[in-house]
């Protein structure tokens with residue numbers, strides 16, 4: 001593209017003035033944000049419909065989410081929004097050292113958020129608290145005691161379904177009785193049990209509150225959450241030895257759909273955070289090259305808008321999933 | 326593209342304003358990459374045009390398969406599964422790969438910046454991305470076809486779509502990607518319209534097709550994201566078993582229908598609004614008369630865009646929606662007919678006492694008015710609760726839909742294609758073959774679909790592979806009509822293809838239009854205009870007069886100063 005007129009290098013040929021280019025970009029970004037809002041709006045709508053039809057599931061299941069981690073993540077994202085806004089300001093004022101610094105802080109917040117999200121997700125995976133088809137919760141209160149028996153019962157009841165490694169997705173589980181049963185395998189722990197017996201003694205050797213340390217180094221922690229109206233903490237789902245569920249708390253039948261919704265909403269949001277990380281990295285490299293200043297800071301401004309939206313969506317997700325009463 | 330270089334010397338007559346063989350956007354740069362990576366809206370428009378016409382050919386062949394299968398009861402060509410896949414393929418290709426991008430992304434891309442006197446759209450890279458996303462979406466559609474096809478119908482209703490063994494995920498992924506392609510186009514058009522108008526062109530100096538494209542773009546931006554999330558949920562439902570649409574898990578299968586139609590009803594306005602915009606141009610230009618009721622037509626486009634968002638429930642009158650909701654949606658549905666009728670009356674008033682010329686684009690425009698009126702009025706039957714219960718899921722719906730989408734959008738698309746063809750290629754097509762194509766398509770179309778109103782009202786359900794012998798006559802007429810329509814398309818294709826080889830060179834303004842695209846050369850230069858285009862009332866044709874030596878229209882003042 002030739003710039004025959006005395007255009008600044010950042011001004012594209014089809015715009016007459018930098019101002020026209022800036023306001024166009026900004027309008028475009030707002031429209032893009034509108035599409036994002038509508039897309040998440042659809043998801044929130046699906047959430048509302050399901051919650052409206054089955055409020056008890058949300059009342060029950062949200063307690064498996066870690067409110068503390070969720071709250072920390074909220075603060076982390078809010079802080080990164082602040083540093084992002086600061087970065088925009090730095091770009092506008094031509095503070096060429098402050099801008100990359102603020103971008104790095106924003107990135108730190110983004111990575112912090114994803115890290116905490118990773119911890120939360122792995123805990124859900126460890127406990128089998130997954131989307132509906134893969135949902136296989138473990139009975140942590142009796143983990144130490146029932147481990148061996150539970151596995152045998154599982155082998156008897158479900159046969160091949162449990163033999164195929166960590167294929168959560170393939171095992172077919174329907175109904176509360178089934179997934180409350182001791183028959184359900186405990187993720188990797190169950191497979192270890194299949195390989196060799198390491199029954200009850202393991203639990204005593206571990207620090208308080210930790211049930212097991214997996215080969216990967218992740219701890220299987222004793223849940224401190226109790227279902228409404230149930231016995232004190234530590235017993236989430238209790239089972240009798242015959243493999244049939246016995247509710248200490250009234251676990252609604254379709255609890256697993258809560259986790260479908262949880263993973264969908266936080267997953268889609270997480271993808272947006274990852275997208276944000278990519279573009280903020282890009283900004284960082286450009287800003288180190290001194291690309292932005294008072295006369296041209298459009299990309300910083302636009303990414304800032306995007307990042308605030310990502311933040312905003314989390315502000316909605318957090319209470320809708322974690323803070324249910 | 327024919328290379329004009331080779332035969333420049335042999336061309337008998339190159340009118341002023343024709344740039345074939347000289348510098349224009351087609352020969353500004355050469356080589357495959359100069360097209361594949363172009364940021365020029367005109368080239369992107371042309372690439373879109375070729376691509377969607379290819380899709381149209383595929384969807385059309387699927388339609389011919391369906392019609393041939395139905396020529397007699399029982400199995401004719403293939404088994405029922407094959408038939409299910411053919412009608413699904415026809416619907417999905419025509420809707421998502423052809424009609425939705427058809428007018429905005431192909432014709433619109435080419436003309437929108439020209440109409441505004443701008444150098445390009447606001448975001449040329451996004452425009453190119455939109456095109457390649459379209460290609461990606463098309464590839465996914467082909468993958469789905471190669472991995473066993475889909476038999477859900479283009480609407481992908483759950484729970485069937487989440488339980489059928491056919492290859493739903495690839496095509497749904499493809500449609501998801503096509504959605505982003507459509508959003509990018511819409512976003513680009515909105516910003517371009519807001520920001521790149523010349524200083525002396527106010528909103529009410531814009532040609533009406535701009536209002537239509539702008540309203541369309543608003544729907545594209547606001548409705549498509551909802552389709553995106555719907556399709557994501559459907560993919561998740563199939564891949565992960567999430568349960569939101571699964572009644573066995575307390576989910577709601579009708580919720581899918583609500584989501585789907587929240588997009589897809591507005592989407593029919595994505596399809597028809599730009600068509601109406603083209604018609605507003607054609608009717609005025611070929612009546613050589615100022616458009617009647619400019620403001621009404623402009624506002625009615627916006628009104629349709631807005632009303633379009635609140636009527637989706639009329640697709641679920643028989644899905645167990647509450648009576649109250651049914652009544653609300655029925656009432657709102659009737660409200661959409663008001664802005665549509667406003668347009669029809671204003672077009673008729675423009676025709677009245679106009680000096681009508683029967684060029685091919687005008688024949689298509691007149692076809693549009695007739696067919697769209699039939700399509701619109703039969704929509705009222707379906708919006709009527711009591712009648713809809715009877716007609717739901719019959720051929721009446723098929724006929725209504727095709728009158729609006731084919732009789733409306735496709736016909737207007739063809740009209741626009743013939744209208745802007747000289748501008749795009751610098752060549753005139755032959756009026757004889759052009760008119761013949763319009764006549765054949767008009768006759769074939771009515772044979773195919775009018776009889777389906779009767780078929781439907783007699784109770785023939787849509788999407789059935791087999792039928793009772795008493796429906797055979799109607800199906801046969803319909804199938805013969807489909808063959809005539811196909812012939813009409815072949816004539817149209819022949820007409821346009823031959824123009825590239827031996828068409829007369831087009832003048833800058835063959836039709837005497839006054840919107841800005843006629844103020845530049847045919848084909849336009851890379852940056853669209855030499856100097857600043859001067860915009861005035863796009864429907865004031867008084868400054869142009871026919872010049873026999875040019876075989877086109879020339880400006881009176883240009884002649885005076887020359």
Ligand SMILES: [Cu+2]
Nearest residue numbers: 590637639640
């Ligand atoms: Cu509709």
